[in-house]
Amino acid sequence: MKISTKKLRSRIRKVILESELHVFDFDETLGTTPATTNVVAVRYLGGDPQDFENSYEPVTNISGMHDNVALEPEYHRFLSGGKFLDPKEKGVYYPIAGAEMIALDTDQYKIWKNDIAGRSKYVNAGDGVYDGIAMEADGTEPGTLIYVRDFSPSFKLGKVKPIKSTVDIAKSKKATGERIGVVTARAGESELPSITGTKFKAQNKDDIYDFGKEQGLDFDFVHGAADTDPRDPSNAKRDLIGMEFSISNADELHFYDDDPQNIRKVQQLCKRPALDGKDITTYQADFHKGQVPSVTHCTVNELRQVIRKALLNSRRVK
Numbered sequence: 001m002k003i004s005t006k007k008l009r010s011r012i013r014k015v016i017l018e019s020e021l022h023v024f025d026f027d028e029t030l031g032t033t034p035a036t037t038n039v040v041a042v043r044y045l046g047g048d049p050q051d052f053e054n055s056y057e058p059v060t061n062i063s064g065m066h067d068n069v070a071l072e073p074e075y076h077r078f079l080s081g082g083k084f085l086d087p088k089e090k091g092v093y094y095p096i097a098g099a100e101m102i103a104l105d106t107d108q109y110k111i112w113k114n115d116i117a118g119r120s121k122y123v124n125a126g127d128g129v130y131d132g133i134a135m136e137a138d139g140t141e142p143g144t145l146i147y148v149r150d151f152s153p154s155f156k157l158g159k160v161k162p163i164k165s166t167v168d169i170a171k172s173k174k175a176t177g178e179r180i181g182v183v184t185a186r187a188g189e190s191e192l193p194s195i196t197g198t199k200f201k202a203q204n205k206d207d208i209y210d211f212g213k214e215q216g217l218d219f220d221f222v223h224g225a226a227d228t229d230p231r232d233p234s235n236a237k238r239d240l241i242g243m244e245f246s247i248s249n250a251d252e253l254h255f256y257d258d259d260p261q262n263i264r265k266v267q268q269l270c271k272r273p274a275l276d277g278k279d280i281t282t283y284q285a286d287f288h289k290g291q292v293p294s295v296t297h298c299t300v301n302e303l304r305q306v307i308r309k310a311l312l313n314s315r316r317v318k
């Protein structure tokens with residue numbers, strides 16, 4: 001492969017002057033919080049999906065249903081603590097009324113989302129929840145379960161326990177002039193509907209800026225992915241990170257998240273032509289448990305990778 005001296009010089013200059021963008025997930029990455037996600041399920045019995053009186057039943061034993069799934073012991077402990085939704089509760093109608101509701105903490109929700117909900121039908125709590133259930137039920141076998149997720153308890157951060165390892169990384173990067181930001185799956189500032197019909201205005205964006213200040217961190221940006229796409233926040237997360245990366249002057253993206261699904265999504269940015277010539281490194285670990293992260297790396301342009309390696313080697317020789 002031939003390359004002009006001028007082009008080579010400009011490439012090398014770019015590698016030397018490169019700046020970095022460090023993006024952090026929030027929950028279980030920068031801090032742990034008491035947030036829970038409420039989950040109930042209804043069973044489709046067959047018949048007209050719009051007939052809520054006769055075509056469904058509430059699932060009353062959701063806490064005892066997942067014995068065949070390999071879950072961490074703490075998950076089982078938690079599942080046993082479900083409660084039944086009171087049918088008299090305002091805004092709750094059959095078949096959600098009468099269903100057992102479980103509240104999952106962030107760790108448990110991650111397992112539930114990746115191992116159970118990923119293979120099931122689900123809808124989010126909110127105004128269109130009954131229409132959503134009918135749409136999911138349409139064309140499925142009798143007996144199909146449809147889960148209803150309620151993120152409203154996570155409308156605010158609550159009391160946060162900071163995770164020192166990642167907070168320290170953010171601090172040192174900021175100190176050397178790099179950009180740092182947070183992209184959480186949570187709603188940042190939009191309204192969060194609950195199963196019982198009450199709506200909560202999310203305040204996570206402000207809470208995360210405040211958390212940053214308490215930790216001596218001045219975040220360059222904070223995004224709540226559920227504001228953009230409440231049904232699939234991990235897609236929105238990837239797109240928000242890609243957007244921040246392409247509008248920044250940074251040549252390197254470093255992304256930290258405890259959830260492997262989010263890591264896989266962000267790795268998809270390695271194939272974005274718009275990011276050609278840039279580096280993406282991801283770090284996945286249960287940071288709150290002190291785990292050492294597993295690291296992946298890609299360069300969206302091979303020539304740059306060759307120059308980088310050559311530079312690193314020449315430095316090493318000296």
Ligand SMILES: [Mg+2]
Nearest residue numbers: 025027028258
């Ligand atoms: Mg997380």
